[in-house]
Amino acid sequence: MERTRITIFDTTLRDGEQSPGCSMNVQEKQKLARQLDRLGVDVIEAGFPIASDGDFTAVQSIAAEIRRPIICGLARAVPQDIERAWQALKGAARPRIHVFLATSDIHLQYKLKISRQKCLEQAREAVRLAKSFCQDVEFSPEDATRTDMHFLCEVLNEVIEAGATTLNIPDTVGYSVPADFGAFIREISQKVKNQEKGVVISAHCHNDLGLAVANTLAAIEAGARQVECAINGIGERAGNAALEEIVMSLRIRPDQYAYDTDVVSEQLYPTSQMLCDTIGVPVQPNKAIIGRNAFAHAAGIHQDGMLKNPLTYEIITPKTVGVPDSTLVLGKHSGRHALAQRYEKLGHEFDRRELDELYRRFVLLADKIKTVEDRHLLDLIKGRRTPDHTQPFAVAASAAAGQSSREPLHKPGPAAFSADPNASTPQLSPGSEHHGEQEDYLWGV
Numbered sequence: 001m002e003r004t005r006i007t008i009f010d011t012t013l014r015d016g017e018q019s020p021g022c023s024m025n026v027q028e029k030q031k032l033a034r035q036l037d038r039l040g041v042d043v044i045e046a047g048f049p050i051a052s053d054g055d056f057t058a059v060q061s062i063a064a065e066i067r068r069p070i071i072c073g074l075a076r077a078v079p080q081d082i083e084r085a086w087q088a089l090k091g092a093a094r095p096r097i098h099v100f101l102a103t104s105d106i107h108l109q110y111k112l113k114i115s116r117q118k119c120l121e122q123a124r125e126a127v128r129l130a131k132s133f134c135q136d137v138e139f140s141p142e143d144a145t146r147t148d149m150h151f152l153c154e155v156l157n158e159v160i161e162a163g164a165t166t167l168n169i170p171d172t173v174g175y176s177v178p179a180d181f182g183a184f185i186r187e188i189s190q191k192v193k194n195q196e197k198g199v200v201i202s203a204h205c206h207n208d209l210g211l212a213v214a215n216t217l218a219a220i221e222a223g224a225r226q227v228e229c230a231i232n233g234i235g236e237r238a239g240n241a242a243l244e245e246i247v248m249s250l251r252i253r254p255d256q257y258a259y260d261t262d263v264v265s266e267q268l269y270p271t272s273q274m275l276c277d278t279i280g281v282p283v284q285p286n287k288a289i290i291g292r293n294a295f296a297h298a299a300g301i302h303q304d305g306m307l308k309n310p311l312t313y314e315i316i317t318p319k320t321v322g323v324p325d326s327t328l329v330l331g332k333h334s335g336r337h338a339l340a341q342r343y344e345k346l347g348h349e350f351d352r353r354e355l356d357e358l359y360r361r362f363v364l365l366a367d368k369i370k371t372v373e374d375r376h377l378l379d380l381i382k383g384r385r386t387p388d389h390t391q392p393f394a395v396a397a398s399a400a401a402g403q404s405s406r407e408p409l410h411k412p413g414p415a416a417f418s419a420d421p422n423a424s425t426p427q428l429s430p431g432s433e434h435h436g437e438q439e440d441y442l443w444g445v
Contacts, residue, residue: 003260006250007226008243009043009202010036012275013058014074015240016230017047022279029058033066035274036231039267041243043070043226045098049088050081056088063092070094070136077101077126086133096136098168099126103155104143116151124158131163138166140204145171145184153191160193166200166226167192171215174208174238181205182218189223202226205241207233212241217249220259231275232283232290244268244289244321252315269322289316295326330377332366339377346374348381 013029013036016022024032029046036044046062047055063071071092075081077099089095101123108114114122123139130137139159141152156167169185176184185201194201203219203226205212216227233242247263272290276282285293295318305312318326330342336359343350343358350358361380366372 003254003258004225006220006259006261007042007200007202008040008247008261008263009045009072009226009228010039010041010230010243011045011204011228011240012036012230012234012243013062014045014047014072015204015228015236016232016234018236019234019239019279019281022234022281024058024278026054026058026061028278030061030065032271032274032278033062035267035271037066037068038264039271040262040264041069042262043072043096045072045074045228047088048074050075050084056084059085059088060091063089063095067093070096072096072098072138074098074100075126075130077122079126079129082126082130082133086130089134094136095134096138096166097130097134098138098140099123099130099164100140100142100170101126102142103152104146105148106146107143120155120158123155124162127159127162127164135165137164138168138202139164140168140170142170143172144169145176145181146173149184149187149191153188156188156192156194160197160199164199166202167194168202168204168226168228169219169224170204170228171206171212172204174206174212176205176215177209177211178214178218181215182222185219185222185224200225202228204228206236207238207240210238212239213245213249216241216246217257220250220257231271232287234275234279234281242288244272248289248316248321265320266322289321290323295323330362330366330372331370332363334362334366334372342374342377346377 013024013032017024017029033044033046044062044066046059049056049059059071059073063073071089071094073085073089073096075085075097082097082099085097086095089097101119102108102112103119103123105116108116108119112119123141127137127139139156141147141155144152160167167188169188171181181203185203189195189201193199201224203216203224205215205219205228207213212233216224216229220227227241227246229243229246230240231243233239233245243263247261247265247268250257250259250261251265269290272283283291285291288294295314295316302313314326318324330338336355339359339362340350340355358380362372362377365376365380369376
């Protein structure tokens with residue numbers, strides 16, 4: 001199947017930086033721009049030059065240093081913004097001026113306080129001015145998805161005639177759903193002169209309904225050939241479409257998406273980590289592709305499958321996105337197989353009877369603390385019975401709880417132990433023990 005190339009427009013340094021608490025100084029932007037270059041993005045939107053002297057300097061320095069990708073600067077549809085953007089970009093090997101102007105009636109009436117006719121004229125003149133400085137001009141009708149379609153297409157045709165080379169369609173407030181946004185992009189493609197003029201249709205989706213990536217994929221299927229996104233999905237309010245999720249969706253499902261990008265997927269995790277370190281904002285643990293739990297397995301059934309063949313529970317090889325390896329997190333849902341494997345890594349092997357006893361203690365400990373670490377496992381070994389199996393030694397749970405190591409591993413309680421008063425050691429109740437040959441399959445179904 002012939003595969004179409006999708007342009008990846010990264011806006012981490014511009015829209016992403018607009019996230020509360022995510023601003024970056026010049027040096028931090030330069031460092032991230034170098035990493036985005038290594039990642040292989042096609043366009044780096046380096047900033048909004050009119051916003052501040054710092055942003056101007058950042059765009060200017062990135063334009064001077066980073067030579068492979070297009071370097072883009074944002075400008076409102078007013079002369080001073082466009083001129084300032086060009087001053088920052090003119091040293092770039094491949095500069096682009098990105099002009100935007102709101103087109104929805106709610107923005108025209110309440111924010112800009114201008115008529116549709118004035119909007120049309122302002123958009124046309126702004127693009128014409130940008131084109132006098134730079135051959136590569138992108139135009140975005142802000143709040144496009146809440147704009148009257150007839151008027152939107154009128155504006156887009158005007159800016160094409162004025163010299164725009166990319167038409168970016170932003171779902172500025174994250175209002176769209178995939179079927180809706182796909183149909184929206186398709187209708188625009190049919191009604192504007194983009195194909196006869198060689199103009200690229202782009203999509204810029206926000207995540208207010210949690211649908212930014214889904215909407216972006218729908219836009220690609222409908223004819224968009226550039227997508228605007230950010231590392232870790234950062235951006236205004238709920239953020240932008242996450243670059244890593246778009247790229248890996250296209251890569252993992254070629255049967256559904258006959259599209260390629262030039263992104264070096266092995267750089268996704270390092271880029272994510274660099275961004276987190278730079279802005280001090282971590283991603284949530286269960287974040288797709290690059291969250292710390294994306295390749296972590298805690299349930300016994302999953303861990304057992306992973307140990308036999310990682311393909312049982314992972315559709316992406318960790319190293320494909322730059323994650324060193326999968327991790328098996330030991331907790332109360334883990335099984336004997338994962339416990340034995342972790343002990344082997346620590347240099348200890350046990351027969352089945354020894355492992356069963358350690359497993360009993362492990363489950364009791366795991367019920368008390370969230371994650372059992374290697375130091376806890378080593379303490380459990382010290383707490384094994386003596387060879388005659390008559391004298392227990394307690395350690396791990398008391399250590400985890402800050403208690404004396406001479407205290408019992410756990411005091412018997414009705415939920416965890418049997419009620420036999422003659423039991424020499426705490427016994428797991430039948431309901432809390434894993435039974436049979438397939439005990440590792442009992443958890444996490």
